Amino acid sequence: MKLVPKLLAAAVCFGLASQATAATELKHWPEPAAKALDAMIAANANKGNYAVFDMDNTSYRFDLEESLLPYMENKGLITRETLDPSLKLIPFKDTADHKESLLSPLRNRRHGLLPVGRAGVFRLYPAGAQRLCR
Numbered sequence: 001m002k003l004v005p006k007l008l009a010a011a012v013c014f015g016l017a018s019q020a021t022a023a024t025e026l027k028h029w030p031e032p033a034a035k036a037l038d039a040m041i042a043a044n045a046n047k048g049n050y051a052v053f054d055m056d057n058t059s060y061r062f063d064l065e066e067s068l069l070p071y072m073e074n075k076g077l078i079t080r081e082t083l084d085p086s087l088k089l090i091p092f093k094d095t096a097d098h099k100e101s102l103l104s105p106l107r108n109r110r111h112g113l114l115p116v117g118r119a120g121v122f123r124l125y126p127a128g129a130q131r132l133c134r
Contacts, residue, residue, distance in 0.1 A: 070103050
């Protein structure tokens with residue numbers, strides 16, 4: 001009886017692995033875009049590289065920061081101190097017990113503390129642009 005769970009686990013793993021390879025079949029994409037994406041995936045597979053894909057009607061425009069910013073902050077690639085000078089900071093509300101991250105305003109909005117608006121209610125906004133959160 002111990003063999004049955006092992007065989008079942010192996011079958012599930014095999015099924016998931018076959019779905020993972022099928023997931024990159026881009027049959028309905030324009031051929032040049034599909035080839036470019038397949039090449040990028042092949043070149044970066046199993047190397048621990050990170051990619052963000054966002055296809056919820058904004059298709060790569062104005063919405064990648066929700067996934068990319070926390071990753072970059074967690075890796076130390078972007079910090080308060082290393083922000084590009086063309087970006088302004090909304091003042092942080094640090095306390096003795098808590099240091100806010102660059103993502104804090106989005107998390108606060110999700111908990112009902114900020115008005116609902118664009119997903120990009122982060123501490124970063126281009127110089128001269130309308131502020132997204134107050």
